[in-house]
């Protein structure tokens with residue numbers, strides 16, 4: 001069954017800057033769907049269109065429609081969406097730096113009117129998935145590692161017991177081993193808590209290992225989509241994203257066409 005359906009949307013910032021054109025995508029119930037693409041392709045904009053956070057950036061969905069569980073949701077407030085179980089984890093792991101890890105997690109429960117007992121239970125559930133957060137619960141979030149802050153941001157979203165999480169670039173700036181740890185937890189949350197994920201990532205290689213389906217965005221359009229397995233095997237994807245990543249000097253974190261070009265220049269120079 002389709003949980004989220006984005007149909008042919010167009011997004012304009014500041015009344016004139018056309019950023020998304022005719023973007024369509026589906027997330028099945030219980031799925032992990034990857035939204036891939038280079039810098040500026042429109043991944044974050046797509047997630048914000050779904051979570052209705054575009055207005056804060058003077059952006060607007062000007063065409064198309066978004067449905068969640070069959071209901072039209074592109075006119076709802078972000079709060080109403082959270083109430084229905086859709087939560088976005090923003091790019092750049094936004095934690096409250098001056099609060100402790102546990103206080104950060106508790107802010108995630110605040111909006112959904114839980115009792116003390118329910119909050120406690122939600123907290124223990126989050127700690128069960130993120131043992132590192134339990135160890136660091138009393139630490140000020142601003143002093144924890146990048147990986148712990150990303151976990152804290154995802155954990156905070158989980159406090160509200162969402163059905164769907166829009167996860168924006170969880171791998172950003174993190175060491176490969178930590179990225180792997182975070183994606184393993186995402187998979188766990190997907191399988192055991194039945195949370196569906198729409199996952200924006202520049203790290204194509206990792207995302208396609210954990211997702212079941214992927215969409216590739218370029219300049220605000222979907223240029224390719226398919227099962228994760230078929231995208232991993234696709235020659236263009238391999239060349240432009242995976243191939244480079246495998247050879248890339250900095251461990252495969254960069255994966256845009258621009259990086260392909262600079263990589264080739266580097267190679268020529270070395271030869």
Ligand SMILES: Nc1ncnc2c1ncn2[C@@H]1O[C@H](COP(=O)(O)OP(=O)(O)OP(=O)(O)O)[C@@H](O)[C@H]1O
Nearest residue numbers: 013017019038039040041042043044045046057202
């Ligand atoms: N508030 C805004 N006002 C005007 N233009 C914007 C705004 N936010 C984003 N853009 C533009 O929209 C395009 C898509 O940006 P977006 O952040 O969605 O890309 P992205 O795929 O998430 O990139 P990244 O991988 O760097 O996070 C870019 O050209 C960007 O400059």
Ligand SMILES: [Mg+2]
Nearest residue numbers: 043044045091
């Ligand atoms: Mg982004």
